[in-house]
Amino acid sequence: MNRSSYLEQIQQVIARGDFKESWESLQSFDVPDWYKQAKFGIFIHWGLYSIPAFENEWYSRNMYIPGSKAYEHHIEVYGKHTEFGYKDFIPMFTANQFDAKEWATLFKASGARYIMPVAEHHDGFQMYKSDVSFYNAFHMGPGRDLLGEMKQAFEEKHLIFCASSHRAEHCFFMSHGRSFPSDIHKPLTRSDFYWPAEPEPDHHDLFASPPSIEFLEDWLIRTCEIVDLYQPKLIYFDWWIQHAAFKPYLRTFAAYYYNKGKEWGIPVAINYKFDAFMFGTAVPDVERGQFAELQPYYWQTDTAVAKNSWCYTEENVYKSSVDIIRDLIDIVSKNGNLLLNIGPKADGSIPVEDQRILLDIGDWLRRNGEAIYETIHWRISGEGPTTIMEGHFTDHEPKPYTSQDIRFTFKDTTLYAILLVYPQDGRVRITSLRIKSPHFAGIIQMISVLGFEDQVHWQQTPEALYIQSRPMSTLVPVVFKIQLN
Template sequence: MYKYLKIIDDVIEKGYYKDDWVSLMDFEVPAWFKKAKFGIFIHWGIYSVPEYSNEWYSRNMYTEGMPAFQHHIETYGRQADFGYKDFIPMFTAKKFNPKEWARLLKESGAKYVFPVAEHHDGFQMYKSSISHFNSYEMGPKRDVLGELKEALEQEGLVFCTSSHRAEHWFFMGNGKKFDSDVKEPLKRGDFYWPAMPEPDFQDLLSEPYPNEEFLQDWLVRTCEIIDEYKPKILYFDWWIQHVAFEPYLRKLVAYYYNRGLEWGEKVAVCYKHDALMFGSGIVELERGKFANPKPFYWQTDTAVARNSWCYTDSLDYKTSVEIICDLIDVVSKNGNMLLNIGPRADGSIPKTDAQILKEIGEWLKVNGEAIYNTKVWRKSSEGPTKEIEGQFSDNEAKKYTREDIRFTVSGKCIYAAVLNYPEDGKVIIKSLAESVNQNIPEFHGIINSVSILGFDEKPIWKRNTQGLSIETKTVKSDYPVVFKIQIK
């Protein structure tokens, strides 16, 4: 532990980036990330075994009043007799085939992948020297993260990863309130340690503060992931914005960015809730998006299901159409989408997850030029349907109309994606109307041609002061339809 802390200090002392926000503001979003637009998140771990409710099973099974508490007793027995640790031998991952995963994710059209390295439950999905409770020594007895990295990179996908370790400070704490297997004394390296009382999740000053022992452990664990697996981007979940993490987080980011320079890579940290100083990493929005385009680059993380990040037996799945519409909207506003799937405990990808990924991939094969390598246009959107800004706003699918259109640009082309293509094939793009007053900053270019991605029909089009009117006869689609508008 202390030897590693010395290494961390030495790297920062000798490196370009120092552990202060002024230095870390020299960060730049990697160019590949801004071009990639679409990535895959993977929540898979011990919490996948019970297949109940959501990925917070390790907390909820010890929280009286939560459905998982009673479910656990009825299904597995009292928590004192069968605790969360007893799921580890059941997590055999006998069907886990990283090459098959990588091929499917490549087929989805994703360009980068974030397998979760460690979730709130404290089980490391990789080979570790910090704790014996890891997938290499227990459960599957495989270096899951390492195998996935190798398979993903063979398919040309960029390897990234995430740590949700911060929340483990309190995640098992409720297990101390009654007779369970979460018992003192607990010490560093134990699976349940430290199991502290649960704070107010949103209070940045909530007590009990994470102590130095836990914060050092968090820092070293994360640096081990950086050094052993060299992720191109590192993602943190919400609780690292607590004030106690701030000096350790600065140190972690400086260490990571300096290591990236050593590798010849621009790396990045995705963060939520102003955990990092603005401009020193990539802004992350959970299960939501911005209503308007932003001058900074950002990412939304969402999932194929509304009610869980991991596989359960009661998933409320989105449709691929809904996800594609969200992807288009996010990209038009200067963002990326990170879409989560949840494999089953045996390592198989659920059929519905796989089908959704394949359908997204089929759409991107045809329309990808309107997504990848694009930039925002002077307008991101037009139409009556208003996007809700903020986190956790994806509970219901939007009902888009023929007038809801999103824009991107690349080269000499403006791409206009009609989110709900009309049966009569008639579309008016108001943002491309002829300019009546040249002093008003509207589009004042010359349209050379209009074509439709994925369709042979040549649309009839004309432009006047009302907009660019487009008419098709044979184009039918349940998915968004993209017009490629070439400028002279």
């Protein structure tokens, strides 16, 4: 690739487009309707780190930190770092069981509407055919354009193709291997897999140890290449792009991507964390957490089926599918989307437990999806005694929901009241819909339960809307469809 020519091409697209390289211009961004209607997507962490399948997807960093569990594991299983480094996993990554069509069938059955494979993780190995670096899945390892195969299979199933880049952290991710004899050494050039392996900075200091201009331009080129080759409708960025040095490059990328979306006639969006982007220029994301209250702006949670890792490991500790369904409902009621991660095995097969969780979610959505897809938030997100701990990294434990915890969504002339825990006696009390409620003064025409033919009896009083439905024992949330006049 002629890097100078490509950087000029990026500037030409921006020059002729509506979006410019300023936060003021980028604030004309609108969250695409398709994204707000989709509600549920799937994240996929799959790469070289899936081979050791130990601890988590940070194996490429941690294996080079003396004294860490990954360091000790690596020596025990693979040998000394001078003899077997992270790069030596590449020939082992054959993806011989990977079938993009099988993945697409499963994801369609899960009820997800958009799919987000990781295009490049912190380790720097690209899961696609790239002209920027030889260290990619087409030129090494599987010898296949894995991302291209996914795009084709997903779009055949009418799933929206997206992609994520975690390249920013690669600036320092492999640096610890320079502190002892290993296969990481200086000098490193841009053509080296481990480049630049700069010392790891203080993650709280957003001005210290800035990446070089060469690395920042390389980051921009790699990310724009994903856009040009695969036309994803959504790009997700992991952390560290919030560093001050990235700001002008983020503006350039967003202007390029948004203008390319207009050229394609496809509304596109960017996910970001930790205020990396200026508010109103992209969609904020909360990692492994959510908000306690309804938000006036659109947002997303990204979390995983496993509590301890984003990639497949042999020790994964899984969440229950019911807890994930409840989180999906809570997030949608608060004006957000859920991006749920799974971790395929190194060979490309999806673990049985990941499959089971996705199919459980899909089963619930087949019966209750009208209360999720294409809905908007109501005046309030819900009611009930359970307090949601909000912010990043707060969702490791299940919430202690009760039968009084209810969430609301709205579509056309229908209000959906979703009971996160269904009372076995079928007696439901919704105080937000009482007579003279500050939130509701409408006329209820009919109430039914999604997935059931049974008639329900209801009465609206000054204390609450009381509903008597079928007594039953069920673990999954139950949706009441309240049609208004």
